[in-house]
Amino acid sequence: MQKDELVRWLSGQDDYISGAELSRIFKVSRSAVWKQIERLREDGYEIDAVSNRGYRLRGRPDHVDQAGLNELQRQMRPTLSLEQVVFAESADSTNAMARRALEQDGIRSGLYVAARQTAGRGRRGRQWQSDHADGLWFSLLLRPDLPPAALAATTLLAGLATVEGIHEVSGIRLGIKWPNDLLDPVSRKKVCGILSEVVIEDQSAALIIGIGLNLHTTEFPEDLREIAISLFQIKAQRQHPLQLLQAILTALARRLPRLAQPDQWLPDYLSNCLTIGQPVQVSYSDGRVLQGIARGLDHGGELLVEDEQGHTWTVRSGEVSIRGQSSPS
Numbered sequence: 559m560q561k562d563e564l565v566r567w568l569s570g571q572d573d574y575i576s577g578a579e580l581s582r583i584f585k586v587s588r589s590a591v592w593k594q595i596e597r598l599r600e601d602g603y604e605i606d607a608v609s610n611r612g613y614r615l616r617g618r619p620d621h622v623d624q625a626g627l628n629e630l631q632r633q634m635r636p637t638l639s640l641e642q643v644v645f646a647e648s649a650d651s652t653n654a655m656a657r658r659a660l661e662q663d664g665i666r667s668g669l670y671v672a673a674r675q676t677a678g679r680g681r682r683g684r685q686w687q688s689d690h691a692d693g694l695w696f697s698l699l700l701r702p703d704l705p706p707a708a709l710a711a712t713t714l715l716a717g718l719a720t721v722e723g724i725h726e727v728s729g730i731r732l733g734i735k736w737p738n739d740l741l742d743p744v745s746r747k748k749v750c751g752i753l754s755e756v757v758i759e760d761q762s763a764a765l766i767i768g769i770g771l772n773l774h775t776t777e778f779p780e781d782l783r784e785i786a787i788s789l790f791q792i793k794a795q796r797q798h799p800l801q802l803l804q805a806i807l808t809a810l811a812r813r814l815p816r817l818a819q820p821d822q823w824l825p826d827y828l829s830n831c832l833t834i835g836q837p838v839q840v841s842y843s844d845g846r847v848l849q850g851i852a853r854g855l856d857h858g859g860e861l862l863v864e865d866e867q868g869h870t871w872t873v874r875s876g877e878v879s880i881r882g883q884s885s886p887s
């Protein structure tokens with residue numbers, strides 16, 4: 559009897575389920591059931607045990623583990639079918655885990671979550687500090703049935719879905735700094751970063767969406783203090799990472815099939831976007847800098863910036879900061 563099988567049975571019950579019944583279901587002794595219940599308690603599951611009635615699941619651990627992910631995989635199946643779900647206490651980077659699963663094991667869809675990352679990666683080759691367990695670090699591997707050209711917009715869609723998932727679970731509505739940094743709209747500090755990678759293989763494309771969410775950090779290192787914030791610092795309340803994960807994945811699964819029809823999601827993206835209407839500075843990798851006002855997005859989700867001469871530039875890439883604010887990394 560696997561721990562997650564037992565969790566599944568307990569979750570499916572509204573009332574107590576007796577040890578005798580569980581031992582019948584799993585064809586193991588009652589003391590084996592009891593031992594497994596004890597192990598689940600050690601993992602952080604709250605399970606009531608009442609004589610003559612049996613066991614009842616009252617609460618789940620407030621951290622992600624493999625059993626929790628297996629249960630999430632099962633519950634998500636009707637909306638998002640995932641071939642593989644993997645939890646690691648420590649990983650180099652969940653984006654790297656997803657890429658290895660794709661390239662070495664031929665996995666078509668998967669979810670990779672790590673309690674800590676030793677080589678967390680940010681956009682533009684930066685490092686993402688995640689060698690502690692106060693955040694939610696995960697990557698989703700998918701092979702959407704869409705032309706590679708349409709996939710460029712995933713980065714925006716992932717930002718929107720993440721805003722929606724976080725809002726549903728925590729009540730906190732973050733704002734999007736184009737393309738997909740999620741900021742606390744009050745302090746304008748960064749709560750969540752997204753690193754999307756498109757891997758082109760033969761005729762098809764795979765997509766890796768890596769999401770890093772600052773959950774419970776109470777103190778950031780000196781170099782991040784002015785630019786980073788956690789959900790806990792916004793609202794002094796611990797969040798349930800598995801619930802957040804499920805809500806974000808559900809929002810993504812709902813949004814992704816419409817990726818190629820921007821009129822179905824760009825208006826929602828725009829209404830959550832903090833960049834539009836603001837003075838911005840775009841720094842290109844070759845050193846060029848463009849200053850202007852962010853006027854809107856075109857149909858492909860590219861940023862339209864009007865410079866002082868009244869000329870409008872289409873910005874596809876480049877580091878965009880809202881002028882007058884320190885730029886979150």
Ligand code: BTN
Nearest residue numbers: 651678679680681751752768770
């Ligand atoms: C950024 O804003 O620069 C993007 C940060 C993305 C961080 C996440 S954490 C999970 C996944 N694994 C990584 O190595 N990076 C992404």
